[in-house]
Amino acid sequence: MSEQQAPPERLVVAAAIVDDLALPTRLLAARRSEPPELAGGWEFPGGKVEPGEQPLDALHRELREELGIAVEVGAELTGPYDGRWALGPGLTMRLWFAVVADGVPAPLEDHDELRWLGPGEWPGVPWLPADVTVVEALIAGCPSARA
Numbered sequence: 225m226s227e228q229q230a231p232p233e234r235l236v237v238a239a240a241i242v243d244d245l246a247l248p249t250r251l252l253a254a255r256r257s258e259p260p261e262l263a264g265g266w267e268f269p270g271g272k273v274e275p276g277e278q279p280l281d282a283l284h285r286e287l288r289e290e291l292g293i294a295v296e297v298g299a300e301l302t303g304p305y306d307g308r309w310a311l312g313p314g315l316t317m318r319l320w321f322a323v324v325a326d327g328v329p330a331p332l333e334d335h336d337e338l339r340w341l342g343p344g345e346w347p348g349v350p351w352l353p354a355d356v357t358v359v360e361a362l363i364a365g366c367p368s369a370r371a
C-alpha cells in the first residue's frame with residue numbers, strides 16, 4: 225500500500241487595487257458570483273497560478289480576464305505563512321498593491337459587482353472569511369484608508 229501524500233498547495237495571486245500606491249484611500253473589492261458556496265462574498269480580484277506560470281504573470285492574466293484591466297503592481301503585502309496568506313485547505317495567497325494602468329474595471333468573469341471602498345469603508349463589505357485578517361492588515365499599513 226502506498227503512503228498517502230498531501231495534495232500540492234495551490235497558490236492564489238490577488239491584487240489590492242487602490243487609487244494611489246503612495247497614499248491609498250480607495251480599495252476595489254469584487255463580489256464573487258461563483259461557485260455557489262462563495263457567491264456573495266467579497267474578495268481581492270485574482271486567481272490561481274497555473275503550472276509553470278510566474279506569480280506576477282498570473283496576476284496580470286487574471287486581472288485582464290476578470291476585470292479587463294492592465295495594472296501597475298506595487299509592494300507586496302506579505303502574510304504570516306512564508307509570506308503568504310492562508311485561505312483554506314491547500315490554498316495560500318500572495319497579495320500585491322496595484323493601480324489601474326489601462327482600462328476601466330468591469331465584472332467580466334467570476335464577479336457580479338465591483339465596489340470602490342472609500343476611507344473608513346474598507347471593512348464594510350462581507351469579505352470572504354479568509355480575507356478578513358488580510359483587510360485588517362491592509363488597513364493597519366494604510367493610515368490614509370481610515371476615515
Ligand SMILES: Nc1nc2c([nH]c(=O)n2[C@H]2C[C@H](O)[C@@H](COP(=O)(O)OP(=O)(O)OP(=O)(O)O)O2)c(=O)[nH]1
Pocket residue numbers: 236237238262266267268269270271272273311315317334352353354355
Ligand atoms: N481571487 C481570490 N480568491 C480568494 C480570495 N480569498 C479567498 O478565500 N479566495 C479563494 C476563493 C477560491 O477558492 C480561491 C481562488 O480561486 P479562483 O476561483 O479565484 O481561481 P481561478 O480564477 O484561477 O479559477 P479556477 O481555476 O479555480 O476555475 O481562493 C481572494 O481575496 N481573492
